Amino acid sequence: MRVDVYTPLLLSLLLGAVGPRAGRRGAPAVAARVLAGAAVVSAAATTWSLLLLAATLVGAAPPVVADAREDGRPLPEPVPETVAFVALALLLFLAHRFLRAARAEYLARRTLRLLCEGQPPDTELIVAASPVAEAFAIPGSAGSPGRILVTSTMLGALSPEERRVLLAHERAHLTHRHARLSTAVSLAGAVNPLLAPVRHAVVFLVERWADERAAAAVGDRACAARALARAALTAGGRRPSRGLGFTDRAVTRRIAALQIAPPPRLWLPAAPVLALGALTAMSAADATGDLFQLLEPILVRG
Template sequence: MAAAGLLAVTLRAAGELRRQITTRRAAANECRHATNELVVHDCDDVYAYAVPGRDPHIVASSAMLRLLNTRQRRALLAHERSHLRHRHDLYLFAGRLSAALNPLLTRHRDDIGYLCERWADEDAAEHLGDRTLVAGSLASASMAVLGAHGQLGFERLGVRHRLAALASERPPNRPLTAAVYAAFALIPLLAASDATVALWRIIETARG
């Protein structure tokens, strides 16, 4: 039984690793001949994402860029640059791999994703010196996602919490960076109930 369980866990982890490698390669290939940081897809779907690596890029659909005014586009780019600069993809990958190894960690995987988004929100707000601008950019993009994917898509992105956080001052004694690092460091320990409670407290603190 133990051997069968170990095999199942190994197969899940291998499958997740394969998916991540395939996704990364596909994204990198899309930007292989790009000469600018921003790569625009002529598409009616609303999306934007960072492509990390030795030659990092930001990909955005033409529909996304049409939604935003010039200043909001700056906020979008600042947000995606934060993902690239801090290599949030590594945190997200660790969360996905942990969830593949132990399905009980799925919630923690999602929370790490949320914290990375909040980290990028705060970086963009600090860079531009305008929290309202970043919130407006997020709200405009999210309303389009809401129209395409319904309420579930809106909630999945943690938009309500992110907008509420941007509407208030950033708590100087509760940096999001520390919250993400702590969550990341606790992943291997989550089999212990005390570690699970500790991570939950960190997440709730970051959400404010």
């Protein structure tokens, strides 16, 4: 308990340092899935570790102390009370961050879906008259398909071949449910700020994943790179949008990646990330068992 309970926190720090580097070595589709999964597991494990630390305050409750003194039993002290109170304060703070992040995700989705109101249910592409160059993949809700929202300015800036790339890119976001991955790592990063580098890496990788799918769909990587470059130039220096945009996420790196052969779908670079995710869960499980053993006399008497 004295060591295992802190291990998930240390491993999540290591995941934040190693994960993005490992993600750059493999195919975006594999790397995004593995990093997102490891981030969710690590966030859950670190939250559980904080709960375990806060739970040790049970041993300091007045009724428990009175019973122990009456029976002449020593009180278990897995961690100092100061650490337990700090863990409790962190839990409250991280719960606030989680709720705020969840609300932001919900409002962003609702705003995008409101833009599609009034459209026929089988309409995939919605063109909005706007002077701003934008393109979004809008995930569908229960019973409704996803939509692609593109502004007239964006479409007007692209050639027919480049428009095919754009639409293939946005369809890839919808087909592979990239919004779920992005939401998952955003919430994981909210409850564990040490995972912020992983969140940024996954958001970038889902864009790279969609780039690769678009290049494969049109059969021309050079055309995909040109479309991405032209879309970025048309958008200019605007602030990145909340949607799964076609024009943000380290565009220069994405263009450079499209100018070389696609990366192989190898799982070997993902092995360290998978191992870190598994170790955080195992450490949290071990700490749970240790805490129950320490508090067993109190729980049985209660």
